[in-house]
Amino acid sequence: MHTIRTAFSTPILVRDMEESGPVNHRLMEIILDMESRTPGMKRSNIGSWDSQKDFLEWPYEEIALFKKWVINGIKEITLKATKQKYNPKAQDMLAHAWANVSRADSYRKIHNHESCTWSGVYYVKSDLVKEKSVSSGNIEFLDPRMLCIQAELPNSSFGSRVRVVPRAGRLVIFPHWLLHYVNPVEDDSLRICIAFNVKIESQSVKRRGGTMLPLQKAQQFAMAETDAPSS
Numbered sequence: 583m584h585t586i587r588t589a590f591s592t593p594i595l596v597r598d599m600e601e602s603g604p605v606n607h608r609l610m611e612i613i614l615d616m617e618s619r620t621p622g623m624k625r626s627n628i629g630s631w632d633s634q635k636d637f638l639e640w641p642y643e644e645i646a647l648f649k650k651w652v653i654n655g656i657k658e659i660t661l662k663a664t665k666q667k668y669n670p671k672a673q674d675m676l677a678h679a680w681a682n683v684s685r686a687d688s689y690r691k692i693h694n695h696e697s698c699t700w701s702g703v704y705y706v707k708s709d710l711v712k713e714k715s716v717s718s719g720n721i722e723f724l725d726p727r728m729l730c731i732q733a734e735l736p737n738s739s740f741g742s743r744v745r746v747v748p749r750a751g752r753l754v755i756f757p758h759w760l761l762h763y764v765n766p767v768e769d770d771s772l773r774i775c776i777a778f779n780v781k782i783e784s785q786s787v788k789r790r791g792g793t794m795l796p797l798q799k800a801q802q803f804a805m806a807e808t809d810a811p812s813s
C-alpha cells in the first residue's frame with residue numbers, strides 16, 4: 583500500500599438559498615421589530631444586538647420556512663461527514679437560535695458554540711459585500727489543529743483561515759467546536775443574521791438538549807419531512 587491520506591478534514595457547508603429575497607425582507611422586518619422592543623443579550627458580540635435564544639419559537643411563517651432550510655442543511659452536511667451513511671431525521675434534531683443585528687464597528691470575538699452537533703449562521707441582510715475591504719464583517723474560521731501554525735510550511739493549508747462572505751440568503755453550517763470570529767463592520771452598512779445550534783439525537787446517541795427544542799415540533803406552523811438536496 584502506498585498512499586497519502588487527508589486526515590481530520592472539517593466540513594463547512596455554504597449554501598445560497600435561491601429566491602430568498604422576499605423571505606429575507608420579511609425576516610428583516612420581524613427581527614428589527616424585536617430589536618426595537620427588547621434589550622440585547624451579551625455573548626461574543628461587541629456593539630451589536632443579539633436576541634434571546636428563542637428565535638425558532640417566534641410565530642411567523644417565514645421562520646417555519648427557515649427551519650426547513652436548516653433541516654435540509656443539517657441533513658446535507660451530516661451525510662457528507664458520515665460518507666452518506668447517516669441521514670438524520672428531522673424529528674431527531676433539537677435546536678435553538680438567536681437573531682443578530684450588526685451596524686458600524688460591531689464584531690464578534692473568537693468563540694466556538696456550546697456542545698451540540700452542528701452550528702450555523704444564516705444571513706438575512708448584508709450590505710458588506712459592497713465594501714472595498716475584503717475583511718469587513720466577514721466570518722473567519724480558524725484551523726482547529728492548533729499546533730499547525732508551528733509547521734511553517736509555505737503553501738500548505740496548515741494553520742490557514744477560511745473566510746466566508748456574508749451574502750444575504752447564505753446559509754453556513756459548521757461543527758460547533760470550530761473556532762471563528764467576525765471582523766468589524768467598517769461602515770454604516772447593516773448586517774442581520776440568525777445563528778443557531780443543532781443537536782442530533784439518534785437512538786444510539788441520547789444527549790441532553792439544554793435550552794434546545796425539537797426543530798420540527800417547536801414551530802407553530804407544520805412542516806413536512808424533507809430530504810437532503812443533491813449537491
Ligand SMILES: [Fe+2]
Pocket residue numbers: 693694695762777
Ligand atoms: Fe458563532
